[in-house]
Amino acid sequence: MASAPSPTPGGYSVTPTEPAARPRAHGSAPAGGTLGAAQTAVRPPLPVKMVIAGGFGVGKTTAVGSISEIEPLTTEAAITEVAAGVDDLTHTPRKTTTTVAMDFGCITIDPTLKLYLFGTPGQDRFGFMWDDIVEGAVGGLVIVDTRRLDDCYAAVDYFEHKDIPFAVALNAFDGKVEYDVNEVRWALDVSEHVPVVVFDARERGSVRDALLVVLEQALARSEG
Amino acid sequence: MADGRTARGADDDGFPVDPFGPVAAVRPFLVTAGRVAPTASGRPVPVETQVVATAEGLEALDRLSFEQHDIVAACRQPQSIAEIAARLRLHLNVVRVLAEDLRAAGQLTVHVPHIDVTRDASVLRRVIDGLRAVPDSRGVLRDTD
Numbered sequence: 592m593a594s595a596p597s598p599t600p601g602g603y604s605v606t607p608t609e610p611a612a613r614p615r616a617h618g619s620a621p622a623g624g625t626l627g628a629a630q631t632a633v634r635p636p637l638p639v640k641m642v643i644a645g646g647f648g649v650g651k652t653t654a655v656g657s658i659s660e661i662e663p664l665t666t667e668a669a670i671t672e673v674a675a676g677v678d679d680l681t682h683t684p685r686k687t688t689t690t691v692a693m694d695f696g697c698i699t700i701d702p703t704l705k706l707y708l709f710g711t712p713g714q715d716r717f718g719f720m721w722d723d724i725v726e727g728a729v730g731g732l733v734i735v736d737t738r739r740l741d742d743c744y745a746a747v748d749y750f751e752h753k754d755i756p757f758a759v760a761l762n763a764f765d766g767k768v769e770y771d772v773n774e775v776r777w778a779l780d781v782s783e784h785v786p787v788v789v790f791d792a793r794e795r796g797s798v799r800d801a802l803l804v805v806l807e808q809a810l811a812r813s814e815g
Numbered sequence: 816m817a818d819g820r821t822a823r824g825a826d827d828d829g830f831p832v833d834p835f836g837p838v839a840a841v842r843p844f845l846v847t848a849g850r851v852a853p854t855a856s857g858r859p860v861p862v863e864t865q866v867v868a869t870a871e872g873l874e875a876l877d878r879l880s881f882e883q884h885d886i887v888a889a890c891r892q893p894q895s896i897a898e899i900a901a902r903l904r905l906h907l908n909v910v911r912v913l914a915e916d917l918r919a920a921g922q923l924t925v926h927v928p929h930i931d932v933t934r935d936a937s938v939l940r941r942v943i944d945g946l947r948a949v950p951d952s953r954g955v956l957r958d959t960d
Contacts, residue, residue, distance in 0.1 A: 633867060633892075633893060634867075634926075635865035635866075635867055635893030635926050636865070636893065637928060637932065637933065637938065638861075638863035638864070638865055638895060638928050638933070639863075639928075639933045639938065639939075639942050640861070640862075640863045640933070657952075658949065664897070664898060664901035664902070665901055666862075666897055666900040666901045666907055667904075667906065693897075695862075695897055695901075697895075698945075698946065698949065700941060700942055700945030700946070701941070701945060704938070704941055704942065704945065706942055706945070706946065707863045707895065707897075709862065709863075709897070723859065723862065723907070724862060726858075726861050727861045727863070727928060727930045727933065729933055729934050729939065729942075794951070794952060795949065795950070795951055795952040796949075796950070796951030796952065799946055799947075799949045799951075802946060803943060803946055803947065806939055806942055806943045806946065807943065809934065809939055810936055810939040810940065810943065812934075813934055813935060813936040813939055814936050
């Protein structure tokens with residue numbers, strides 16, 4: 592494994608000075624802690640990001656909500672409809688802007704590590720927006736409604752193109768899928784290395800297991 | 816609806832629903848004085864970038880106004896850029912710009928995660944182990960039905 596020199600013990604580039612080398616961050620926030628302690632800049636957890644992609648209404652937000660420790664949050668981003676960098680925005684006022692919604696949640700692994708789950712906007716024409724969300728992600732889960740297979744092509748293409756570890760998860764609406772894993776694998780023409788699983792976006796354990804499949808992919812890549 | 820599409824932006828009767836509430840009276844980038852990039856050179860920081868208020872920032876809270884005040888106040892506990900944007904209902908890039916300003920003024924620390932670190936095998940193993948400990952909805956690790 593290539594040695595990845597850690598810029599700081601926590602894996603951050605921290606801009607201003609910080610209290611150095613805190614041996615162990617304390618997890619549970621000291622409820623009612625002293626004012627002085629509360630005002631000390633704490634070392635935040637290392638954020639690890641996964642992306643939940645797929646067509647519109649396929650269960651992305653449901654999946655995030657099933658496992659997130661917070662109610663899924665939504666941010667809005669008003670961006671140009673043509674694939675332009677944000678820098679162009681002020682210079683091209685005639686371009687139409689669109690507001691896209693992005694839902695996300697998180698799971699605290701331990702006081703030093705936090706998993707973030709970001710859902711991509713469902714429409715593939717917002718693909719340029721994805722870079723903003725996906726940059727730095729360790730992996731992606733493409734959720735598929737087997738009744739509308741073609742809705743997931745954009746997401747599959749995106750992760751393949753970006754060479755990001757991902758898995759395909761068939762959401763079992765009403766407890767069943769229209770096509771089995773092999774049929775979907777054939778239809779999507781994904782590499783045999785890409786796991787295809789059946790899951791239920793409403794079940795926390797099922798979402799957890801689907802995310803673990805992606806993380807195992809990412810780990811294999813990291814160790815490979 | 817029979818096709819299973821739960822259209823965001825329309826309720827059961829098909830009436831449009833604004834998912835974000837009233838339109839802000841102030842255009843997003845007015846509060847950043849027209850700047851859209853967080854730094855002159857760098858790429859935008861990732862949405863999961865962690866931001867924490869400094870003691871200096873919290874002391875200056877009374878002197879800060881509007882969005883700057885709200886951001887520093889929200890960052891008593893570490894927050895991601897995305898969480899700040901969602902909770903304060905600000906545009907992601909507005910938060911990026913203002914967080915950089917506040918960092919330069921010493922009122923926030925901004926912790927940009929390194930891809931080399933988050934994709935490191937040891938970190939991924941810790942995430943895997945931690946996620947495995949997440950119980951099923953019923954509160955057991957694995958159920959047999």
